[in-house]
Amino acid sequence: MKAAAEDDDNAFRFRRGWFLGDGTGAGKGRQVAGIILDNWLKGRRRAVWMSVSDRLLEDAQRDWTALGQERLLVTPLSRYRQGTPIRLDEGVLFTTYATLRSQERGGKASRVEQIVEWLGRDFDGVIVFDEAHAMANAAGGKGARGDVAPSQQGRAGLRLQQALPNARIVYVSATGATAVPNLAYAQRLGLWGGEDFPFATRGEFVAAIENGGVAAMEVLARDLKALGLYAARSLSFDGVEYEMLEHRLTPEQIRIYDAYAGAFQIIHNNLDAAMQASGITSAAHGTLNRQAKAAARSAFEQAKQRFFNHLITAMQTPSVVASIERDLAAGHAAVIQIVSTGEALQERRLAEIPTDEWDDVSVDITPREYV
Numbered sequence: 001m002k003a004a005a006e007d008d009d010n011a012f013r014f015r016r017g018w019f020l021g022d023g024t025g026a027g028k029g030r031q032v033a034g035i036i037l038d039n040w041l042k043g044r045r046r047a048v049w050m051s052v053s054d055r056l057l058e059d060a061q062r063d064w065t066a067l068g069q070e071r072l073l074v075t076p077l078s079r080y081r082q083g084t085p086i087r088l089d090e091g092v093l094f095t096t097y098a099t100l101r102s103q104e105r106g107g108k109a110s111r112v113e114q115i116v117e118w119l120g121r122d123f124d125g126v127i128v129f130d131e132a133h134a135m136a137n138a139a140g141g142k143g144a145r146g147d148v149a150p151s152q153q154g155r156a157g158l159r160l161q162q163a164l165p166n167a168r169i170v171y172v173s174a175t176g177a178t179a180v181p182n183l184a185y186a187q188r189l190g191l192w193g194g195e196d197f198p199f200a201t202r203g204e205f206v207a208a209i210e211n212g213g214v215a216a217m218e219v220l221a222r223d224l225k226a227l228g229l230y231a232a233r234s235l236s237f238d239g240v241e242y243e244m245l246e247h248r249l250t251p252e253q254i255r256i257y258d259a260y261a262g263a264f265q266i267i268h269n270n271l272d273a274a275m276q277a278s279g280i281t282s283a284a285h286g287t288l289n290r291q292a293k294a295a296a297r298s299a300f301e302q303a304k305q306r307f308f309n310h311l312i313t314a315m316q317t318p319s320v321v322a323s324i325e326r327d328l329a330a331g332h333a334a335v336i337q338i339v340s341t342g343e344a345l346q347e348r349r350l351a352e353i354p355t356d357e358w359d360d361v362s363v364d365i366t367p368r369e370y371v
Contacts, residue, residue, distance in 0.1 A: 013165060014161070014162075014166075014187075014188060015124070015165065015167065015168060015169070015188070016188060016189070016190055016229070017168070017169030017170065017171060017188025017189055017229075018171070018228075018229055018230075018231075019132075019170075019171045019172075019176065019186060019189060019224070019229060019231070020032075020170060020172045020173075021172075021174060021176055021230060021231065021232035022174065022231065022233045023174050023232070023233065023234035025235050026233055026235060028130075028172050028174070029059055029060065029063040029130075030063050032049065032060075032063065032128050032170065032172060033063040033064045033067050033069075034067065035126055035128070035170060036049070036064070036092055036126050036128070037064075037067050037069065039125055039126050039168065044124065044125035045089075046090055046091065046093070046118070046119055046123070046125050047093070047125050047127070047128070048092075048093045048095065048119070048126070048128065049074065049094045049095075049128045049130065050095055050096070050097060050129050050130055050157075051095075051096060051097075051130040051131055052096060052097060052130075052131045053096060054078065054096055056130075057074070057076055057094050060074050064092065073091045074092045074094050075088060075091050075092065075093060076093075076094050076095065077093055077094065077095035077099055077111070077114075077115070078095070078099060080114070082102055082105075082108050082109070082111060082114065083106075083107070083108025083109050083114070085117070085118070086114065086117075086118040088118070093115065093118070095115070097134045097135065097153040097156070099111055100112060100156045100157065100160070101152040101153050101156040110156075111156070112156055112159050112160050112163065113163075115160065116164060119164060119167075122166060123164050123166060123167050124166040124167065124168065125167065125168060126167070126170060127164065127167045127169055127170070128172060129157060129169070129170065129171050129172065129185075130172045130173075131173055132172055132185060132186070133173045133175050133176060133177060133178075133182070135151070135153050135154040135158075135185035136151065136178070136182035137151040137154055137181070137184075138151060138153075138154025138155060138157060138158050138182075138184040138185040139154070139158075139181065139184035154184065154185050158185060158187065161187060161188060169188040171185075171188075180206050180209045180210050180217070181206050184202060187202075189224065189229050189230075190229075191205050191220075192204065192205040196223075196227055197223075245319060245320065245323055247315065247316040247318075247319040247320075248319075249315065257311065257315075260307070264307075267300065271297070271300060274296075275292075275293060275296055280292045280293050281293060306367070307367045309340075310367040311367060324336075342365050345365050345369065346365050349363035349364065349365060350363060
């Protein structure tokens with residue numbers, strides 16, 4: 001199915017894309033691997049799998065291997081230097097949005113051009129934009145503080161789509177867009193400039209949907225599903241029951257919490273004086289450096305929230321462990337969801353350790369840093 005799109009007043013024809021919006025745990029990675037394999041078996045032996053982090057390469061290789069395929073057929077683009085040819089006869093090229101946005105420099109072609117040269121201008125295989133919401137703000141817009149420039153990731157994603165009009169585009173995201181303008185990256189859905197929707201341009205589409213509010217978004221989702229352009233399923237929790245586990249703070253925990261709360265209150269009360277002493281504000285002339293003032297307040301609030309999050313989590317952990325032990329003793333399975341792993345902090349700590357001490361690594365990833 002072909003459609004037309006408008007971008008920067010230039011109309012072009014392209015193959016219609018598809019949006020996979022299944023919720024967490026529904027198996028989007030396996031579905032992506034299945035889509036690529038389906039095309040692979042039809043002779044389209046080159047594909048691109050885009051995601052937000054190099055760490056997700058292993059997840060992509062796992063999903064590909066789960067379908068009985070060779071793990072190393074999923075190859076990272078980072079293996080090839082910018083400006084050099086991609087020497088793969090066939091395979092799934094895995095890259096990140098951060099890599100994709102690398103511009104032409106020093107006579108070396110951009111990453112987008114590097115991929116296009118490998119695929120060929122007449123490419124009709126699969127390009128998967130996993131976690132597609134990473135391309136939000138592809139066309140820019142207006143924010144609370146004025147015009148917002150388009151994101152480099154979003155622009156790179158649009159350039160790749162425009163360079164390969166015959167490619168089979170798949171957008172994958174459980175949260176496609178938090179705001180209507182952020183759907184600019186999904187131009188292959190034909191939401192504007194086509195025959196299925198009454199919007200000649202992207203601007204008309206954004207204005208109409210924003211004016212219609214939530215009801216308009218619901219109608220849009222319904223129509224996309226009816227046209228076969230969108231699938232958004234979620235796991236059923238039918239029969240699932242919940243009960244709250246309450247942790248009773250001990251007197252010692254209450255004392256610890258109150259002590260730290262008092263310490264942060266002292267910092268809060270003296271923050272204005274500290275900014276005056278450092279020349280950020282002045283009693284006579286008010287704010288002298290708005291950016292520095294906002295950065296200082298933001299740093300303090302972030303440190304406070306992170307610290308107390310760690311503290312409260314640590315305090316309630318004994319009750320959680322005891323509950324898990326009771327469930328296991330009763331023959332139940334315990335499933336633990338880890339919301340924040342502290343991986344970034346751990347990597348900073350490991351980077352500070354000299355290589356001659358790696359045989360006995362000991363790192364501190366407690367809230368001590370914030371204190």
